[in-house]
Amino acid sequence: MTRRANTDFLSGILGLAISGVFWWGQGDVGRLSIMFPHALLFLLATFSVALVVKGLVRPERRSIFAEGDRTKIIGTCAILFVWVVAISYIGFFLSSVAGFWGMACYLASSRRKVTMLLAAKLLCVILVEVTFFYLIFAKLLYVPLPTGVFFN
Amino acid sequence: MKRAVILALSTIFILSAGIAIAEYPDRPITYIIPFNPGGESDITARLQEPVLEEVLGVDINVTHKPGGGGAVAWSEFQRTAKPDGYTLIGVNIPHIIGQPLLRKDTGYETNGFDLIMWFHFTPNALIVRDDSPFKTLKDFIDYAKAHPKVVTVGGSGSYSANHLETLRLEREAGIKLTYIPHTGTGPLAPAILGGHLTALMNYSMLPVQLGDKVRVLAVASDERVETLPNAPTFKEQGYDIVGGAFRGVAAPKGTPKEITAKLADAFTKTNKKIAAKQVPLGFVMTYATGDAAQALVDKMRKSYSDVIDEIIKEREKK
Amino acid sequence: MELFWKVAVELMHPFVFFLILGGVTAGLFVGAMPGLTAAMALAVLLPFTFTLPPLHGLVALGAVYMGAIYGGSFAAILVNTPGTPSSIATAFEGYPMAKDGRALEAIGLATVSSAIGGLAGVFFLLVLSPPLARLSIQFGSAEYFWVAMLGLTLIASLSPGSTLKGFLGGSIGMLLAAVGVAPIGGENRFTFGMPVLQGGVEMIVALIGFFVIPELFNMAAHGRAALAEVTIESRKRGTFLGAIRTVFSMPVNLVRSCIIGEIVAIIPGAGGSIANLVAYNEAKRASRHPERFGKGAVEGLVASESSNNVTVAGSMVPLLTLGIPGAPPDAVILGVMLMHGLRPGLDLFTVSGDLTYGFIISMGLAALYMIPVGLMGGRLIYRVIVKTPHYMLVPSIALVTILGTYALRNSLSDVVIMLLLGTAGFVLKELGVDSAPIVLGLILGGIAEMGYVQTILRGTALEHPWMMLFQNRLSQIIIVLMVLSFTSPYLSAGIRRLKNPMNEQRNEEPPE
Numbered sequence: 012m013t014r015r016a017n018t019d020f021l022s023g024i025l026g027l028a029i030s031g032v033f034w035w036g037q038g039d040v041g042r043l044s045i046m047f048p049h050a051l052l053f054l055l056a057t058f059s060v061a062l063v064v065k066g067l068v069r070p071e072r073r074s075i076f077a078e079g080d081r082t083k084i085i086g087t088c089a090i091l092f093v094w095v096v097a098i099s100y101i102g103f104f105l106s107s108v109a110g111f112w113g114m115a116c117y118l119a120s121s122r123r124k125v126t127m128l129l130a131a132k133l134l135c136v137i138l139v140e141v142t143f144f145y146l147i148f149a150k151l152l153y154v155p156l157p158t159g160v161f162f163n
Numbered sequence: 164m165k166r167a168v169i170l171a172l173s174t175i176f177i178l179s180a181g182i183a184i185a186e187y188p189d190r191p192i193t194y195i196i197p198f199n200p201g202g203e204s205d206i207t208a209r210l211q212e213p214v215l216e217e218v219l220g221v222d223i224n225v226t227h228k229p230g231g232g233g234a235v236a237w238s239e240f241q242r243t244a245k246p247d248g249y250t251l252i253g254v255n256i257p258h259i260i261g262q263p264l265l266r267k268d269t270g271y272e273t274n275g276f277d278l279i280m281w282f283h284f285t286p287n288a289l290i291v292r293d294d295s296p297f298k299t300l301k302d303f304i305d306y307a308k309a310h311p312k313v314v315t316v317g318g319s320g321s322y323s324a325n326h327l328e329t330l331r332l333e334r335e336a337g338i339k340l341t342y343i344p345h346t347g348t349g350p351l352a353p354a355i356l357g358g359h360l361t362a363l364m365n366y367s368m369l370p371v372q373l374g375d376k377v378r379v380l381a382v383a384s385d386e387r388v389e390t391l392p393n394a395p396t397f398k399e400q401g402y403d404i405v406g407g408a409f410r411g412v413a414a415p416k417g418t419p420k421e422i423t424a425k426l427a428d429a430f431t432k433t434n435k436k437i438a439a440k441q442v443p444l445g446f447v448m449t450y451a452t453g454d455a456a457q458a459l460v461d462k463m464r465k466s467y468s469d470v471i472d473e474i475i476k477e478r479e480k481k
Numbered sequence: 482m483e484l485f486w487k488v489a490v491e492l493m494h495p496f497v498f499f500l501i502l503g504g505v506t507a508g509l510f511v512g513a514m515p516g517l518t519a520a521m522a523l524a525v526l527l528p529f530t531f532t533l534p535p536l537h538g539l540v541a542l543g544a545v546y547m548g549a550i551y552g553g554s555f556a557a558i559l560v561n562t563p564g565t566p567s568s569i570a571t572a573f574e575g576y577p578m579a580k581d582g583r584a585l586e587a588i589g590l591a592t593v594s595s596a597i598g599g600l601a602g603v604f605f606l607l608v609l610s611p612p613l614a615r616l617s618i619q620f621g622s623a624e625y626f627w628v629a630m631l632g633l634t635l636i637a638s639l640s641p642g643s644t645l646k647g648f649l650g651g652s653i654g655m656l657l658a659a660v661g662v663a664p665i666g667g668e669n670r671f672t673f674g675m676p677v678l679q680g681g682v683e684m685i686v687a688l689i690g691f692f693v694i695p696e697l698f699n700m701a702a703h704g705r706a707a708l709a710e711v712t713i714e715s716r717k718r719g720t721f722l723g724a725i726r727t728v729f730s731m732p733v734n735l736v737r738s739c740i741i742g743e744i745v746a747i748i749p750g751a752g753g754s755i756a757n758l759v760a761y762n763e764a765k766r767a768s769r770h771p772e773r774f775g776k777g778a779v780e781g782l783v784a785s786e787s788s789n790n791v792t793v794a795g796s797m798v799p800l801l802t803l804g805i806p807g808a809p810p811d812a813v814i815l816g817v818m819l820m821h822g823l824r825p826g827l828d829l830f831t832v833s834g835d836l837t838y839g840f841i842i843s844m845g846l847a848a849l850y851m852i853p854v855g856l857m858g859g860r861l862i863y864r865v866i867v868k869t870p871h872y873m874l875v876p877s878i879a880l881v882t883i884l885g886t887y888a889l890r891n892s893l894s895d896v897v898i899m900l901l902l903g904t905a906g907f908v909l910k911e912l913g914v915d916s917a918p919i920v921l922g923l924i925l926g927g928i929a930e931m932g933y934v935q936t937i938l939r940g941t942a943l944e945h946p947w948m949m950l951f952q953n954r955l956s957q958i959i960i961v962l963m964v965l966s967f968t969s970p971y972l973s974a975g976i977r978r979l980k981n982p983m984n985e986q987r988n989e990e991p992p993e
Contacts, residue, residue, distance in 0.1 A: 016912075018911075018912045018913045019643075019645075019646075019913075021912050022646055022649060022909070022912040022913060022914050023649075025908075025909070025912065026649050026652075026653070029653060029656070030656075033656055033671055036671050036672075036673045037670060037671060038267065038268075038668065038669055038670050038671065038672065039267065040663065040666065040668040040669070040670055041478055041666055041668060042666075043663070043665050043666035043934060044663035044665065044666030044667070044668045044670060045663075045666075045670065046934070047659065047929075047930040047933060047934060048656065048659045048670060048671070051652055051655050051656050051659065051926075052656070054648075054652045055649065055652040055653065055656065058645060058648050058649040058652060059649065061645055062645055062646065062649060065645065071643075073913065075911040075912065076911055078699070078702055078703065079699070079701075079702030079703040079704065080701075080702050080703075080704065081702060083701040083702050083704070084698045084701055084702050084907075086701075087697065087698060087701040087875070088698065088904055091694075091879060091900055092900060094879075094883070095883065095893070095896050095897055095900060096897075098883075098893060098896075099893055107880055107883070110876070110879075111876040111877075111879075111880060114872075114875065114876040114879065115872045115873055115876050116872075117872075118701055118704070118871060118872035118875060118876075119870070119872035121704045122704055122872075133873070136873070137876075140877065140880070141880065144880060144881065144884055148884050148888060152525050152888065153224055153226070153525075154226075154884075154887070154888045154891065155193065155224065155226050155891060156884075156887070157893060199524075199812075200524035200527060200813060202812075202816075205816070206816055206819075206820065209527065209528060209531070212528075225528075226891050227524075227890070227891065228890055228891050228892065229680065229890055230661075230677075230679060230680020230681070230890060230892070231661060231662050231669075231676075231679025231680045231681070232662060232667075232679075234662070234676065234679045234680075235676065235677055235679050235680040235890075235892070238676040238677070238679075239676075239677070265667065265668070266662070266667065266668055266669050266679075267668070267669055268669055268672055268674050268675070268676055268679075269669075269676060269679065270676025270677075270679070271676070310942070312941050312942050313942040315938070315939050320667065321663070321664070321665060321666055321667030322667045323667075326667075341938055341939070341941045341942070342938075343622075343935050343938050343939060344664065344665050344666075344667070344935075345931075345935070346664055346931065349749070349750070349805065349806055349812065350749065350750065352749075352803060352804060352805045353617065353618045353620065353749050353799065353803070353805050354621065354622075356618045356803060356805075357618035357619055357620070357621055359621035359622065359939070360939070372804050372819070372824065372825070373803075373804060374824065374826060376803075440820075443822075444819065
């Protein structure tokens, strides 16, 4: 299923929405701090309006979100967010192993059936890989990776 | 029977707490620097690291958490750091005084730390290019009086030590300058050397670095700085202006006194050792620990209060 | 002259040789990983250099820096994500080449271009330091503003299709740059009550978010990685000799890119991230086939990778002569120098001459050593990536970018911001708003604001403060360049149309 959408119009509306959000969040600040952002908001609004107008007058219809399996995008995005949020709760190592494994199995399922054997094999490789990077960053580079609220 | 159990348990409890404190430190300590690597706070910490490790007998992990002029790290520290002596953070005056007063949503409070020590002080200095027509502070002030707002003074940051000192100079001398903030000390050097600004109000390290290319009209310290022997102080020239950036270290509020005392002792020893490297660069060592540390914060807050109040008043007008 | 030989002998010492080699390799690895930058690598190396004598410490830093700026091209070519901001433009041409099965060719070209750029930078540093240093301090706040504006005109050429959408993206980028503490005025803007946003949106975080995440989503959607197998022909062109042949077949492009790299390098604070984009744009403007750009135009790749490596040694001109860092990693090098008691200025070249020249020449050697390391390493990395199934590649990249983004400021919030921006970037891309203008806006927004507000403040005493923006000769020159850069696509299209009234709508469409 492809969609043909008026991308000019949509991007214009999105631009206006963004300027609205930023305008609302500008904070109660003095003239010097806000003069430049005001100019930027004005520019953004202008370009957005121009796009909306173009979208109404001479629209360019494009197919958006058309390529490939779109559910995989949503799934990957969700897994990524869960992965990152989990880091603050169960620490970097565990969430990365879990997130990596979850994503690998999820993505692999589009081409082939993910058997228990495959999942197990992947898990082994993943453990090695995550450990490798963990050691480099935490031990060699002394980056203090989060150990998770749960464990503290 | 019950009483005996309670007595036994409480003794064990107190003893173990005591042992924990007596054994401090027994694991690595994290030392957070709220600025980017390569800066003065970072270099200081790096110099301190080996000595501290020797004195305390554990590893010191220096980590950086830059952002918002230190505010990001300080707000997270006050929110999440445990008061067990294993997490420390670098602190700076006047940042921790000015930011919560002059910014909304900084996320931390000036008095929300258990201060351990202030180790050094980099006094502010009024600097001009070597070919500038101003040979003394008096020349500078006379000209500024005759030409309000024409004289441009560059400094690092807004409402920072440099900025507040410039405002204080304006008040004391009755002149009107135009302060131009810059992101850090880095951009100030080309700005003054290229003639884009009349003067700089920055720290005493910069003229040490730039050598003959600049002239220091005045230094904001009680006595002349060793590395700038030809630079008179503001005091000598009749203006009671003493200020600059102080750097120190703090623990989370509520850290046991024994631990902070041990740390204060360790940092004092460290400070003495690294003085040999830091003084030639333009730092003025200080040794304010414990109550003296808090007193310093209060004193600086008081001395900047008139300037800060004025800023707030100006803001409300708009 | 005898100083030169004395230094050369010292640098041939086996320990130094391995130090440079090791430094370049480490730098390459760091640069190739999205999320790790040259400045970070130097910061991490800092404590280790304390244990080394001054020359060795500086040599190590220089080698890592040179390697890192080069290494960024690998990620750019193979995964469409610039490993460092200095390789943004490399991705524009390198990745399409990789998709076409020309990955090894791209790597070979990037390697040779980077080496030549690195050597050019060393040359400029050795020979032209004094006049370049004088030029560098001519840049004041007004000039910074106009340079930022000049940079922003690149948006027009970076948005094939819709210039309007490009500027939309650019303004969004500039607004993102405004989040946090105002550089002038010191108050919090756009922080929505969250103290953590005081730190603003870090450029690398946005870079990764806008370039890596959408690419990961694409790979997930397509169910395979995008790289095609390399053809024999392309493999031949990717060898050392093949690459040399190609690079030297475009001398004008090469020389121009190196000069651009040097000029940007000496502007304090501006480094490879800006140089590669400007050089790329100029290569496109001067090209006889601009329509090939974006699909694997070799000229663009060469321009980007040569100019960014020039900035390694080039940005040290103001550093060594005046103590002014020309690019962010230089601040770390300055710190090391001061710690060892080395004061920038004339003394550095006379009293500490052997140290200084040793350091400078070591960077030239690093540029040369990059060639074998890079060609072999590149081939290795390519093979690894091609053999990895997409369902392992995507999470691997995710892992590295999470680590890299976190390591930047030790902040998990940065990782969250990265994901949010990435998702938004993906949506915007689908709507036709490309990532490059957004990132460019982010990079330049801060510079533009500082320059603008500072200049206005400096002009307080004038009747019309904004006149300060136009006062200096240098500002005026930059303004002229800016106008030329902006209008030339339209002008050249117009001229072409005049010449060929019959072939109007054939191949070239003027940018819209």
